[in-house]
Amino acid sequence: MNKRRQAAEETKKKIVDAAEKLIAEKGFDNVSVDDITSFCGVAKGTFYVYFKRKEDVVQDIGYAYFSAVGEEILAMKESGMAEKLRRYSEKFMHGVQRCGIRICRQWIKNVLDPADLPENYPSKYEFDVAMLENILQDAVEVGQLSGETPVETLAHLLISQLYGMMTCWCMSGGTFEPKDWVGRFADEQTERLFAPYIKKN
Numbered sequence: 001m002n003k004r005r006q007a008a009e010e011t012k013k014k015i016v017d018a019a020e021k022l023i024a025e026k027g028f029d030n031v032s033v034d035d036i037t038s039f040c041g042v043a044k045g046t047f048y049v050y051f052k053r054k055e056d057v058v059q060d061i062g063y064a065y066f067s068a069v070g071e072e073i074l075a076m077k078e079s080g081m082a083e084k085l086r087r088y089s090e091k092f093m094h095g096v097q098r099c100g101i102r103i104c105r106q107w108i109k110n111v112l113d114p115a116d117l118p119e120n121y122p123s124k125y126e127f128d129v130a131m132l133e134n135i136l137q138d139a140v141e142v143g144q145l146s147g148e149t150p151v152e153t154l155a156h157l158l159i160s161q162l163y164g165m166m167t168c169w170c171m172s173g174g175t176f177e178p179k180d181w182v183g184r185f186a187d188e189q190t191e192r193l194f195a196p197y198i199k200k201n
Contacts, residue, residue, distance in 0.1 A: 012050045014040040016064065019057040020068045024100035028058065058106045062124045065095045070131040074138055081198045086186040088135065089162060092128075092183040098167045105170050108163075129159050136156065149197040157193060161185065 014060050018040035022031045033054055037044045052055055069091040073084050096104055107124040110117050117123055122130070132155040139145040165185070 016060050020026045020061045023103055027102045028106045059121050062107055073135050081139055082191050084097045089182050092162050093178040100172055101170050104166055129155050134161055144198055145197045
């Protein structure tokens with residue numbers, strides 16, 4: 001990466017990090033583009049080099065963390081499928097709690113009302129399903145899952161369950177710890193869901 005590209009990536013990250021911090025503290029509707037740019041020390045015009053609207057930043061907050069989760073799971077070459085699925089679920093919920101209720105509520109809103117999504121952006125839900133499909137397809141290709149595995153269906157089922165936990169957490173105002181539930185969910189539901197397709201060594 002050349003210096004100009006690296007500087008651009010660093011500036012974009014500063015904007016995203018500032019937006020994440022402010023929205024987590026104050027809520028999406030209480031944070032303006034001016035607030036974000038003042039907080040991170042960039043000109044307002046610079047914001048619009050990278051994003052058309054404030055909504056774009058919220059999507060990027062999710063994409064950055066969850067892309068890294070996908071890459072981490074794909075790199076677990078020596079791990080079994082059950083371990084990968086548990087790790088994915090745990091990291092997913094860690095990301096939810098890390099980003100906070102206010103940001104998660106905006107992701108959910110964008111799924112329920114995609115008209116608010118930035119142009120050419122998938123919803124966070126679509127992004128997560130595609131990421132998990134990629135992980136499952138890789139498992140098929142390396143022989144951890146059978147060739148008959150319904151990758152798309154299983155990806156939707158698992159992400160729907162995780163989104164259910166995230167939504168309940170948001171609706172409760174954070175009165176329970178999702179990370180306390182995700183281990184039990186992985187043990188009781190995820191393994192059962194995938195058991196018919198996991199190849200035995």
